[in-house]
Amino acid sequence: MGLDIVLINPGDRGQVYQDLGKDYSAIEPPFWAAVIAAYLRNNGISVAIIDANAENIPPEETAARINGLNPLLSSVIVYGSQPSGSTQNMTIAGRICKALKENTSSKVAIGGLHPSALPRKTMEEEAVDFVIEGEGPYTLKGLSEALKGKRAFSEVPGLWYLDRGEVKNNPPAPLIKNLDEGLPLAAWDLLPMDRYRAHNWHCFDGIKNRTPYGAVYTSLGCPYSCVFCCINAPFGKPGIRYRSPGLVAKEIGLLADRHGIRNIKIVDELFVLDERHYMAILDLLDQRGYGLNIWAYARIDTIKTVHLHRMKKAGLNWLALGIESANPDVRDGASKRMRIKEIKNVVTAIQNAGIRVIGNFIFGLPDDTFETMQETFDMAVDLNCEFANFYCAMAYPGSRLFDIAVKEGWKFPDGWHGFSQHSYEMLPLPTKHLNAVEVLKFRDNAFHKYFEAPNYLKMIEGKFGRDVREHVQEMTKTRLKRKVLEDAP
Numbered sequence: 001m002g003l004d005i006v007l008i009n010p011g012d013r014g015q016v017y018q019d020l021g022k023d024y025s026a027i028e029p030p031f032w033a034a035v036i037a038a039y040l041r042n043n044g045i046s047v048a049i050i051d052a053n054a055e056n057i058p059p060e061e062t063a064a065r066i067n068g069l070n071p072l073l074s075s076v077i078v079y080g081s082q083p084s085g086s087t088q089n090m091t092i093a094g095r096i097c098k099a100l101k102e103n104t105s106s107k108v109a110i111g112g113l114h115p116s117a118l119p120r121k122t123m124e125e126e127a128v129d130f131v132i133e134g135e136g137p138y139t140l141k142g143l144s145e146a147l148k149g150k151r152a153f154s155e156v157p158g159l160w161y162l163d164r165g166e167v168k169n170n171p172p173a174p175l176i177k178n179l180d181e182g183l184p185l186a187a188w189d190l191l192p193m194d195r196y197r198a199h200n201w202h203c204f205d206g207i208k209n210r211t212p213y214g215a216v217y218t219s220l221g222c223p224y225s226c227v228f229c230c231i232n233a234p235f236g237k238p239g240i241r242y243r244s245p246g247l248v249a250k251e252i253g254l255l256a257d258r259h260g261i262r263n264i265k266i267v268d269e270l271f272v273l274d275e276r277h278y279m280a281i282l283d284l285l286d287q288r289g290y291g292l293n294i295w296a297y298a299r300i301d302t303i304k305t306v307h308l309h310r311m312k313k314a315g316l317n318w319l320a321l322g323i324e325s326a327n328p329d330v331r332d333g334a335s336k337r338m339r340i341k342e343i344k345n346v347v348t349a350i351q352n353a354g355i356r357v358i359g360n361f362i363f364g365l366p367d368d369t370f371e372t373m374q375e376t377f378d379m380a381v382d383l384n385c386e387f388a389n390f391y392c393a394m395a396y397p398g399s400r401l402f403d404i405a406v407k408e409g410w411k412f413p414d415g416w417h418g419f420s421q422h423s424y425e426m427l428p429l430p431t432k433h434l435n436a437v438e439v440l441k442f443r444d445n446a447f448h449k450y451f452e453a454p455n456y457l458k459m460i461e462g463k464f465g466r467d468v469r470e471h472v473q474e475m476t477k478t479r480l481k482r483k484v485l486e487d488a489p
Helices: 013-017 031-042 059-069 090-103 113-117 119-125 137-147 245-259 275-288 305-313 328-333 340-352 370-383 400-408 436-452 454-464 466-475 483-487
Strands: 005-009 047-051 073-078 107-112 130-132 159-163 166-169 213-216 263-266 293-298 316-324 356-363 387-392
Touching: 005 031, 005 059, 031 047, 031 073, 031 137, 047 059, 059 090, 073 090, 073 113, 073 137, 090 107, 107 113, 107 137, 113 119, 113 130, 119 130, 119 159, 119 166, 130 137, 137 159, 213 245, 245 275, 275 305, 305 316, 305 340, 316 340, 316 370, 328 370, 340 356, 340 370, 356 370, 356 436, 370 436, 387 436, 436 454, 436 466, 436 483, 454 466
Parallel strands: 005 047, 005 073, 073 107, 107 130, 213 263, 263 293, 293 316, 316 356, 356 387
Antiparallel strands: 130 159, 159 166
């Protein structure tokens, strides 16, 4: 007798990151698969996880391993380490599903952010028996019961399935109200914990100590509605729900004590929002003295400078800020209202507290011109954050920008992995004034100008030492190949 369910975390680092995937990008533990596994296990369902991304194994080997486990159900869980991560992993996820259908006897399901955003399309495109729409735990529990003959497929909430060749779907599962129950302590024991490593920048204070690495959700969802973001697709609407600070601190303590992890990502789309939540967690971690190196997301307008020194003391060493654009008209068009002076003051306050800043900037928002993109780049240079991400605007499934792009008939990438910011096939959106080639060329040049600038390299060496400066210089020797730029006249 085999297992009830095997959960698979898909990934193809070469396809998604090109050569940057070898040494610079993170290999993140799949918290969502691990927490679903824990929920299922707590409900008497036997479960295993195969992290095909961390182990870097091809679909055929994934299928062979699953054959040995002989589960009733194999479920690919397509969550990414940033909003684009789910869609960019759909190409390899689809290949895994095909290998499972051809080489195993188990039923095949797929769930996660992208399948929740496009459930019918996913059902029609992929070699699967089921699509899981929504968060997943309740649907997978119900599907396990249905496969054992304890209930009908038509009674499983959030399930898409075939009935005599016709695609059917049931009403969504209710959102998890009690996150401590629905997202219990994750099943870290089912993961290859020695395989994970932090982002290079996350460890600029100790560049040789990127492994081991942990990643934890403390909340689900986001109350904001940025036009380019798809993060709320599994939840159906904006909003935020929290795990209790005590449970989060216990989870991080388990990672620190049992697995020796100090480098931790807080995965929440917006950790620094409700101070009663995030400060309660950080104060508990401070009391326990783990000596952590944490990074988390914040917005300029959610930072309360009065808390920054306590945050740093608890081990929060990096804040990722969604700055997006320097131009107020472009930014407001993306539903993000801030003033440049305010941005500069907040970044300075964070750095004065000893916390590093990674600034996130977007080129190619609908109202962008060459001039406004240059404004954004000039602001990034002026801020001189310890690290910066430069993105192109993409119409991720589940975002309002995707709906706009469909309505306007804008061209999408060839293949889902083309939604990766770093892939060869990447194709950004045009703006009202610029084509996709112009946007991508600007972005790729901005990356090299920023990280090769003498002022940036001097700052990096002053803060982190010569080895980090040399690491960055080595990173910029990798120039991403882009099909759309190669094909341009």
